[in-house]
Amino acid sequence: MELHFSKYQGTGNDFILIDDRDQSFPQKIDLIQKLCDRKFGIGADGLILIQDHPNLDYRMIYFNSDGSQSLCGNGSRCGFSFAQTLKLVSDSATFETTDGIHQIRQDGKLVHFQLFDVSQLNQINDKEWYINTGSPHHIVIVENLNDTDIVSEGRRIRNLTTYSSQNGTNVNFAQLLQSKVKIRTYERGVEDETLSCGTGATAVGLMAGELGYKSPVQIETEGGNLEVHFKKVADGYTDIWLAGPAEKVFEGSVTI
Missing domain, CATH: 3.10.310.10 (Diaminopimelate Epimerase; Chain A, domain 1)
Incomplete structure (x- = not known):
């Protein structure tokens, strides 16, 4: 299988971005680890899939380089920029990722990502x-x-x-x-x-x-x-x- 990808970075935090709207990417931990490996793969801190969402602008699935999942702030900003190139969004979006639904927007050269309230x-x-x-x-x-x-x-x-x-x-x-x-x-x-x-x-x-x-x-x-x-x-x-x-x-x- 030939996989097309884009590489993005947000203040040096780097990610492999994949258009997975057809959901063909095999979400296997060993594959993600290999692709993120800096010597034997593309090399990245994480891998991001952008998928269609039934109600929102898109879904972002994020994997750390070891295959685990978590919320990623820099990855979310890079995912938004990639979604812009896919013509899914313009200057703002609502999307779903690991911990729920978030807002994100472009303001000049900066991408602003909204996180959930913090009380503790x-x-x-x-x-x-x-x-x-x-x-x-x-x-x-x-x-x-x-x-x-x-x-x-x-x-x-x-x-x-x-x-x-x-x-x-x-x-x-x-x-x-x-x-x-x-x-x-x-x-x-x-x-x-x-x-x-x-x-x-x-x-x-x-x-x-x-x-x-x-x-x-x-x-x-x-x-x-x-x-x-x-x-x-x-x-x-x-x-x-x-x-x-x-x-x-x-x-x-x-x-x-």
Whole structure:
């Protein structure tokens, strides 16, 4: 079978995009792992299928590079840009993905993805938080990201028994600056550091809101800049939007 694909990236978080409106793609974990492999496949942090939806603009099915599924903020923005090239949408859309139905829109060069309201922000201690923004995120505030062993420390926290019932957690290391927050992320499902994580950036943005930062919070990742917009209310945060670029890298075909 010849598979045509497009490769997209959102602040360095990269994805294989597939037009699966005929639902012919075989959703096999070993195939997804092979396609995402950076040495033996196309190479990506995740794989995205765009399908027709009976009531909405489209359905987006997201797989991490290990074949597991989760909500992906950067992937959702890239999926929208790909759906635009398929002529499924213009400058805004309503679509279904892993955790439900979301809104998304284009505003200039940025794609804005709306996440669900967040009412639980768990402060573990003065340096650590746990926030679920559709995907689980453990956050560690550090003095200097360059002095932090992201992979080994991230892997340790990702596998804490505290999170064993939910298949672990993503881990974000955050350096607080006056006008922005710099982050680096160890991503569950990729099992390595990624250049960016959209739901992680959102979790850090909400944590920053708790620490007095105003919306939109500027988030600097290793792969580029994101914005987290929100409204702070009595029981948490609402009107949460993740904004950033979504760019096509290349397209091609592969035999599967």
